[in-house]
Amino acid sequence: MISSFNSDKLIMIRCFKILFISLLFFSIESFAQTIPLQKINAISNVSKYLNEKKWNELFPNRFNVSSYPDSLHSKKPRTDFYSFKAFLRAARMFPKFLGEGDTVARKRELAAFLANMSHETSGGWEDAPGSYYRWGLYYTDEKGCENGCASYSDTSKKKYLPIAGKSYHGRGPLQLSWNYNYAQFSAAYFDDQNILLQHPEKLTEDPVLCFASAIWFWMTSQYPKPSCHDVICGKWIPNAKDSAEGRLPGFGAVVNVINGGLECGINHSDNTKYRYGFYQFFCKYFTVTQGDNAECSTQKRFGVQ
Numbered sequence: 001m002i003s004s005f006n007s008d009k010l011i012m013i014r015c016f017k018i019l020f021i022s023l024l025f026f027s028i029e030s031f032a033q034t035i036p037l038q039k040i041n042a043i044s045n046v047s048k049y050l051n052e053k054k055w056n057e058l059f060p061n062r063f064n065v066s067s068y069p070d071s072l073h074s075k076k077p078r079t080d081f082y083s084f085k086a087f088l089r090a091a092r093m094f095p096k097f098l099g100e101g102d103t104v105a106r107k108r109e110l111a112a113f114l115a116n117m118s119h120e121t122s123g124g125w126e127d128a129p130g131s132y133y134r135w136g137l138y139y140t141d142e143k144g145c146e147n148g149c150a151s152y153s154d155t156s157k158k159k160y161l162p163i164a165g166k167s168y169h170g171r172g173p174l175q176l177s178w179n180y181n182y183a184q185f186s187a188a189y190f191d192d193q194n195i196l197l198q199h200p201e202k203l204t205e206d207p208v209l210c211f212a213s214a215i216w217f218w219m220t221s222q223y224p225k226p227s228c229h230d231v232i233c234g235k236w237i238p239n240a241k242d243s244a245e246g247r248l249p250g251f252g253a254v255v256n257v258i259n260g261g262l263e264c265g266i267n268h269s270d271n272t273k274y275r276y277g278f279y280q281f282f283c284k285y286f287t288v289t290q291g292d293n294a295e296c297s298t299q300k301r302f303g304v305q
Helices: 002-033 052-058 084-091 103-121 179-190 194-198 200-204 207-219 228-233 240-244 251-263 272-285
Strands: none
Touching: 052 084, 084 207, 103 207, 103 228, 103 251, 103 272, 179 194, 179 207, 194 200, 200 207, 207 228, 228 251, 251 272
């Protein structure tokens, strides 16, 4: 009886310890979510796969570094805006970025992120020097919107109303767009949604802020869309409607999250082939397979009734 009692007591103590540790980690994670992103400087796995030498090799024509500068930016200071140092600092704000799944999943996530980033900011063309796929990060602003584009103000989002005279066009590696996205990212980064609502141009003035906007978009789900991170890591589980409409885990669903209205389905943009091409390029570079469902030509976009 005594040994049985002691055994039960030990089991209870162990259970309490497990419960305490679980609650402790939950509390730490919940607390971390309340810290503005700019104050987080966690360990990142980026350096396991990338360094400055590889970065320079992959992005030799990035903004203000290319030997073929865009004439629209000829008056800007020749500083390395899209530097590896800035990217790494931004990545340290998101410890789950390249931090979930096995090595294959992490390599695929990096390949998928760099592919979409490169496609959104590409300055390449078919016969571009060094290959079309070496021209990522060439632009900081959406082409044609260098002087602003009023069309990205959505007044129906009452919680994130745009400021008159401000342009919320695509900026940064994943071309953050629309007033509501600027506001939500601003709240996450500064703990104040009004900073970027009032000054959206800050995004292309601070390289760390700029990269952070892209990783934030990548890591954040916006109903009915899952996050790109959850899709490429295999954490997203499609519901019956997703499956019926062809949306399955893989790079194709990532494209659907980012630009499904134009690039997925039967009548998709011809330029989508370059987004796929970038993914193939980076997968090859990081010696990882593309995985299943790498295209979205048979998928309906998220949110279609």
